[in-house]
Amino acid sequence: MIRSLFGRMLSTLLLFAGAAAILLPFAWMLSLAFKPRDEIFSPEIRLLPSRLEWGNFVVALTETDVPLFLWNGFVVVAGILAFQILFAVPCSYALAQRRFKGRTLVFGLVLAALLVPFHVTAIPIFLGFAKAGILNSYGALILPFVPTAFGIFLFRQFFSQLPADLFDAARVDGLSETAIVWRIAFPLAMPAATAFAIFSVTAHWNDLFWPLIATTDPHLATPPRGILYFRDQESGDDVGPLMAAAVIITAPLVIAFLLAQRKFTQGLAAGGLKG
């Protein structure tokens, strides 16, 4: 009894220590974002600011391009998700509920595409976009991510669990296959769609690799690209606003995660399949 109580205390203590280590960069980021300038540059350790300095956030939101970065992030992430669903859902429905020539081939392609990390395709896509003259545009940031083998895979799994009778009944009612996809299959697939959306939005809101390659125009910077522009411009005395910008950029996903933890964890864990 005593021994198990001791074990419980020890493991709780260790879990708290680990959580503190995990929280350290978040805490320091918030601390610097709310500290007045002189406290940031003081050599003494102080986690809590003496007063909350909102000025850093005001500077980040009014004197820098952070609002533009957020907008760009929103446009790119929403564009990618919309096109991914538009292309993936009909294809997964056909793979799961229709028998057609080449079905095995298409599904084989989906499985093969799952093996290809995006980094591998970057050079040829860059070359093609340069030739087409569409680098430095929203299109360049969105287009390469439209094909989503992972999305097709996920939706196909879901659709193949639905009974075929359901779709036969809809056909008897005179619905076209396109109407069946968008008015029957897709609404039923909301759980899969939510998991996929969380995975896709998180991946592309956070992506740095492709925005770094495809755009050189700061006005097209997505949040991660943008904060690097901001950091590289400031000469080391704008730490407060820089940390405020980091807080602002991290906030949307962290808040979404805190509000919908279960869905978030499921969506991101499902993404592990993609590797």
Next chain:
Amino acid sequence: MKGHPARALTIAHCEALTDLWLAGPATLVMVLFIFLPVAVVAVLSFTDYQFGAPGFSWIGLENYSKLFGSTLGRRAIVNTLIYVAIVIPLSVGLGLAVALGLHRMMAWAPWLSQTLRTLYFLPVAATLVAMSVAWQMVLHPSLGIVNQTLAALGATPRDWLSDRGLVLYTLATIGIWQTVGYNMVLFLAGLVAIPPELYDAAEVDGAGGGWSRFWTVTWPMLGPTTLFVLVVTATNAFRVFETVATLTRGGPAFASDTLVYALYREGFVYFKAGYASAITMVFFAFLLVLTLAQFRIVERRVHYR
């Protein structure tokens, strides 16, 4: 069959057109943006092509021998392997430890266990580049809390990100920080799936203590999960890029250069498309082996049920 043969043919055509309409666009973009680029990058890796150059010539395996033969190329490969070799055991081990702790805590303090789980998962949801900028301030030579603490304790402050011998370990620590929560979630799912009767049976068989319960029931039952977590962690660690690009740009003196960062630098900063393609192919080969292993594991997991 009722109806005319001609009409049946039209229906078959209609059906085929419908299939094309449904599956065609997705297949087309997949070929255009995935398979075609893979073929192109494989071909380019045997050329000396540079972005913007009017032509190129075939140079056989020269790019590959440069990657494996030069100090810089080898360093990128070795650094990546060291990084992966540090991150995998620690991230998986700590993920398992945290999951075990939180799983047991569920029995007597569910609320606390949930809260801690949320905290541990936070880095997975947070934007890594922004958090890297935060880490930069945590590790800042004079303003960072780490060095301030060290100084207060009388220890020597270190240059965590500009010390050649240290920088890779610093980046690996950040990599671990970012992935522990993810592995914890996968392990927790595995732990919940273990039937409690197994523990009762183990107790009857005399395996009552914590350790023997772990080795006779938990660890074997977590086997498939552990394999899966290992491979996912490895594939993610191989792709390390954001922290390198944000914090060190591969420096100082290429001490933290990694495969994906080298591919980015050679390809998109120096515009050496041919050489960067060879780096891409080597990176692809590493990941292909891992991902195929992952597929087999996923398959096995499904078969277990």
